[in-house]
Amino acid sequence: MLQGVLTFILITICVASSFSKPGDYSLTEESRLYTKISDVELATAQGRFRLSEVYGQSPVMIAFIFTRCSGICSPFLLRLNENIKALSSKINFRVLVVSFDSADSLADMVALAQRYGLTANSQWLFATTRQINELNTSVGFHPVWDSTKRQYDHEALLVGVNENGYIVKKLTGIREPRDLLVMIKEINNDFVLSYPLPRKNMLFSCFTYNPATGEKKASLGLVVLLLPALITLLLLFWFSLKKQEANRAS
Amino acid sequence: MTTLSLKKITSAWIITILALFVLAIAFGITMRFNQGANINLDPAKFYSLLTTHGVTMIGIWAVAGMVAVNYLLARYVPVSTSLNVFAFILTVVGVVMLWVTTFIGHFHAAWTFLYPLPFYVAWEKWATPVFLLGLGVLGIGWFVWAVGMMLQILKKYSLRHTFAWQHLTTKHDVAVETPPFILITTVSLIGIIVCLLAAVVLLVLFFAEYFSSGSFVNDPLLMKNLTYFFGHTLANESLYLGLATLYELMPEVSGRPKFKTTWYVALGWNCTMVFVLTAFFHHLYMDFVQPVGFQMIGQLASYFASLPAAAVTAFSVMVLVFKNPIKWSLTNILFFLGVVGWLIGGVGALIDSTVSNNIFLHNTLWVPAHFHTYNAMGNVLFSLAFFNWAANEFVGNQNETKSYSLKIVLLLIGGFGFVLMFYFAGAYSVPRRYSVYPQEFTSAALLASAGAWFACIYLVVILWMFFDIVKKCFKVFSPSY
Numbered sequence: 001m002l003q004g005v006l007t008f009i010l011i012t013i014c015v016a017s018s019f020s021k022p023g024d025y026s027l028t029e030e031s032r033l034y035t036k037i038s039d040v041e042l043a044t045a046q047g048r049f050r051l052s053e054v055y056g057q058s059p060v061m062i063a064f065i066f067t068r069c070s071g072i073c074s075p076f077l078l079r080l081n082e083n084i085k086a087l088s089s090k091i092n093f094r095v096l097v098v099s100f101d102s103a104d105s106l107a108d109m110v111a112l113a114q115r116y117g118l119t120a121n122s123q124w125l126f127a128t129t130r131q132i133n134e135l136n137t138s139v140g141f142h143p144v145w146d147s148t149k150r151q152y153d154h155e156a157l158l159v160g161v162n163e164n165g166y167i168v169k170k171l172t173g174i175r176e177p178r179d180l181l182v183m184i185k186e187i188n189n190d191f192v193l194s195y196p197l198p199r200k201n202m203l204f205s206c207f208t209y210n211p212a213t214g215e216k217k218a219s220l221g222l223v224v225l226l227l228p229a230l231i232t233l234l235l236l237f238w239f240s241l242k243k244q245e246a247n248r249a250s
Numbered sequence: 251m252t253t254l255s256l257k258k259i260t261s262a263w264i265i266t267i268l269a270l271f272v273l274a275i276a277f278g279i280t281m282r283f284n285q286g287a288n289i290n291l292d293p294a295k296f297y298s299l300l301t302t303h304g305v306t307m308i309g310i311w312a313v314a315g316m317v318a319v320n321y322l323l324a325r326y327v328p329v330s331t332s333l334n335v336f337a338f339i340l341t342v343v344g345v346v347m348l349w350v351t352t353f354i355g356h357f358h359a360a361w362t363f364l365y366p367l368p369f370y371v372a373w374e375k376w377a378t379p380v381f382l383l384g385l386g387v388l389g390i391g392w393f394v395w396a397v398g399m400m401l402q403i404l405k406k407y408s409l410r411h412t413f414a415w416q417h418l419t420t421k422h423d424v425a426v427e428t429p430p431f432i433l434i435t436t437v438s439l440i441g442i443i444v445c446l447l448a449a450v451v452l453l454v455l456f457f458a459e460y461f462s463s464g465s466f467v468n469d470p471l472l473m474k475n476l477t478y479f480f481g482h483t484l485a486n487e488s489l490y491l492g493l494a495t496l497y498e499l500m501p502e503v504s505g506r507p508k509f510k511t512t513w514y515v516a517l518g519w520n521c522t523m524v525f526v527l528t529a530f531f532h533h534l535y536m537d538f539v540q541p542v543g544f545q546m547i548g549q550l551a552s553y554f555a556s557l558p559a560a561a562v563t564a565f566s567v568m569v570l571v572f573k574n575p576i577k578w579s580l581t582n583i584l585f586f587l588g589v590v591g592w593l594i595g596g597v598g599a600l601i602d603s604t605v606s607n608n609i610f611l612h613n614t615l616w617v618p619a620h621f622h623t624y625n626a627m628g629n630v631l632f633s634l635a636f637f638n639w640a641a642n643e644f645v646g647n648q649n650e651t652k653s654y655s656l657k658i659v660l661l662l663i664g665g666f667g668f669v670l671m672f673y674f675a676g677a678y679s680v681p682r683r684y685s686v687y688p689q690e691f692t693s694a695a696l697l698a699s700a701g702a703w704f705a706c707i708y709l710v711v712i713l714w715m716f717f718d719i720v721k722k723c724f725k726v727f728s729p730s731y
Contacts, residue, residue: 201464201466201467202468202469203466204455204472205469205471205472206469206471206540207471207541216541221469221472224451224476225479228444228445228447228448228451229444229527231447232443235443236400236404236440237409239401239404240404240408243404243405
């Protein structure tokens with residue numbers, strides 16, 4: 001019987017694993033930090049120039065999108081636009097939206113800018129580049145083409161570059177204005193007082209991260225997660241022992 | 251032993267649950283009509299309805315299972331009517347508190363009240379603490395009741411016998427056979443106790459932050475884990491309580507010998523108990539800060555939790571009905587269809603819990619599709635079967651003469667039609683939790699509208715059953731009874 005059960009479990013594990021197709025994702029925000037971004041040539045509605053000419057004038061946040069994206073790109077840009085509108089206009093930075101899809105033309109990017117009402121906004125630049133692979137590699141961005149869906153599998157990536165062309169901050173996903181403010185401070189070489197994680201008033205984190213060593217460790221929060229099952233187990237054994245004692249006494 | 255007081259409190263539960271069920275279905279239909287652009291609700295009102303619908307449904311069907319097993323448990327061990335009444339009073343108080351927060355306080359953070367949403371107050375300020383307190387009141391009532399039932403079982407059966415471990419050895423102690431009902435009830439009650447304790451921890455952490463004025467904040471990852479540890483487990487265990495009822499009653503009403511606990515029944519349910527407690531990790535696939543190991547546990551546990559219970563039950567039910575003379579009645583038809591609905595919904599759940607599929611189906615209408623299937627066409631049918639059986643028991647007549655064919659046909663059309671619209675929309679990647687759909691989702695509104703009409707057919711059958719069952723339940727309160 002035991003053999004049968006073990007065989008069943010083994011087969012189930014194999015079947016379950018075959019269904020699973022873990023992607024090769026690297027969503028770390030630490031890769032390529034403090035390295036220089038590739039100085040690629042950009043094509044924009046304002047003309048052709050090099051990336052260094054953009055960050056040389058003011059720090060820049062670069063958003064990576066493609067115009068035919070049916071996933072994260074639209075909400076990502078929408079939220080970025082909303083958050084930037086909510087911030088003070090005195091802050092010194094520009095936003096460069098770059099298409100990482102070689103099928104996108106400059107006209108596509110201009111149309112995208114129009115859709116978001118950003119054509120006349122000098123803070124925003126919409127661009128394509130022939131050297132997209134070079135740019136992607138320099139920031140550690142690896143979109144994967146899915147020929148079935150005819151879409152790129154990619155994360156929403158915002159890269160903060162300071163006036164010297166160094167990548168000083170990366171944000172993955174749609175983020176709060178608070179995170180955006182930290183990036184703006186970073187690219188302007190302003191002092192960031194503290195990062196929100198880990199906080200002293202957060203007692204029960206599930207995991208802790210040591211930025212010095214890059215080590216991730218399980219933390220007190222996991223014990224809290226185990227508590228309900230442990231308490232139930234203890235209750236069961238306690239009831240059971242009580243019953244045994246009562247039986248012995250009788 | 252079944253006493254009059256047990257019958258009375260069980261009747262009170264059945265009437266209350268069915269009344270709340272009818273109202274909650276009406277809220278659901280209203281939402282689907284709104285998504286179908288047939289009516290125009292204010293978004294805040296829509297989300298208040300969504301919250302009320304979700305919290306009511308999850309609550310009543312969890313407690314319906316407890317009502318059923320408590321009633322049937324009296325066949326094996328003494329059960330406490332006082333605890334039952336205590337749980338009933340706290341449930342009524344809790345439901346009133348929750349409905350007050352959603353309808354008067356306009357609280358609309360959904361039944362999952364995912365942290366930190368309840369703290370982003372877009373409603374009356376008092377609604378957040380009262381909502382959390384309302385959940386606490388429900389949790390305390392059910393926790394005390396579940397522990398009470400568990401204690402009664404442990405008074406008669408040893409821990410080994412409760413889990414039917416003697417059936418797992420080749421030389422098992424045949425002198426003590428654990429009835430399947432006791433085994434499944436134990437497994438489910440343990441799960442319920444664990445998830446209610448998770449709810450307690452969750453609520454304590456919520457209140458700690460609420461009253462700390464910023465000196466204490468929670469880890470969102472821990473809060474999400476706890477929320478689904480509680481929510482997912484409760485939803486699953488409710489279903490298993492329904493299955494306990496099925497194992498006890500289906501052979502009896504079919505005129506067949508009772509189910510026996512065999513090694514595979516014992517093994518299946520023991521495995522289910524362990525795996526169901528870790529399956530909730532599949533709700534956090536999109537939380538990339540959760541280590542990959544936990545995501546793997548989520549996928550594997552989802553398979554392991556459902557397969558043993560589903561395979562064993564489907565096999566047992568097939569053996570019961572296949573080529574055997576069955577005395578069909580509304581009760582066992584509902585049990586049988588409940589198993590079918592549960593299995594279909596279960597397959598939908600497994601598809602969604604597979605990481606490579608979840609990338610596409612996460613937070614689409616596929617999610618409500620599968621949970622409505624195994625609830626509306628699974629768990630609800632198990633409980634309705636018990637309600638119908640209990641109501642007949644109260645009036646002392648299990649030989650129903652009324653035809654139930656029309657009820658069943660309408661139930662199938664309404665129920666499966668309703669969930670099918672969710673599945674189609676899910677397959678088209680229509681997102682869930684939208685009050686209205688943008689034009690880009692071309693078929694979403696049409697499917698929502700069709701789903702609402704199918705749900706109306708389902709509601710008609712439920713109302714029909716409601717009046718039949720409630721009429722019989724009220725007789726228990728008659729002085730001449």
